[in-house]
Amino acid sequence: SQLEVAAPAGAASASTTVTGLTNGEPVTFTVVAVNEAGESPKSAQTPAVRPAGLPGAPTAVSATPGSHQAVLTWHAPSSDGGAEIVEYIVTASSSEIPPTRVPATSLAATIRGLMNDDPVCFTVAAVNHVGAGRASEASEMVTPVGPPATAPGAPSSVSASAKDGAALVKWQAPAETGGAVVTGYIVTASPGGATAEINDGPDATEVVVAGLQNGASYTFTVKAVNRAGVSAESTASNNVRPAGPPQPPVAVT
Structure with a gap:
């Protein structure tokens, strides 16, 4: 098909933008000059160009979890925008994971x-x-899981300091996590068995x-x-003796 576009005259060189073309279909151009006496012969034909937009x-993005990884598959888009797809960019929902570039093959x-x-x-x-097209619909949410986990090792370096009717207990996270994230700790007083539980992850090491x-x-x-169970007890802390403020003096003379 043939499309005619009028362009303003008057300059030694001129340009114009031709719209209404179909992405992906090659097209060539010729130019004629026009004055009051008529039209010039056509110019030489340009090389073919192929208009293109974003893909x-x-x-069908699908994810299969493994240990510290996930395997993704997907289908190519129905439209390449009129230009060959050169790569894909995979983006994770976690901002801590950088985008992954994958060859178009x-x-x-x-x-x-x-x-x-x-x-x-x-x-x-x-x-x-032209650039990156619109992102796909998100894959299903998956959870990477390592080999079967076991209960973690015992915390270490447990210390205590006295407070009024209470004690501040500190410790170090276990060196052996059992292959799963430590999710919390259970602290037990002896005698009496008073307990405190904390479920803020491996680095919350005082209560x-x-x-x-x-x-x-x-x-x-x-x-x-951790998700597999509870560790053995740590070695006991030092002895502490909770105490409140002293009573005011009486019978001062």
Whole structure:
């Protein structure tokens, strides 16, 4: 088909933008000059060019979790925008995972460096020479999981300091996590068995144990918890004796 476009005259060289073309279909151009006497012969024909836009979104993105990784597959977009797709960009829902670039010859990728027990999903965008197209719908949420976990090792370096009717207990996280994230700790006072639980992850390594009797002597042990179970008790802390403020003097003369 032939499309005529009028361009303003008057300059030694001129240009114009031709719209209404179909992306992906090659097109050539000729130019004629026009004055009051008529039209010039056509110019030489330009080399063929192929208009293009951004590619469409990939479809059917699927993720299969492994240990610290996920394997993704997807389908190519129904439209390449009129230009060859040169790569895909895989983006994880976690901002800590950098985007992964995948050659256009592949419709799969293994995304490594994921945190076990941390759910994540993915989107994929196709790229041609114009740029990156719209991202796909997100994959299902998956959770990387390592080999079967065991209970963690016992915490270490347990220490205690006295407070009024309570004690501040501190410890170090276990060196052996059992292959799973430590999710919390259980602190137990002896005697009496008063406990305090904390479920803020492996780095939350201190807690106040309340409900203690001022003047009594206590030690404390700590257990670590992960998804597989509870560790053995730590070695007991030092002895502490909770105490409140002294009573005011009486019968002052």
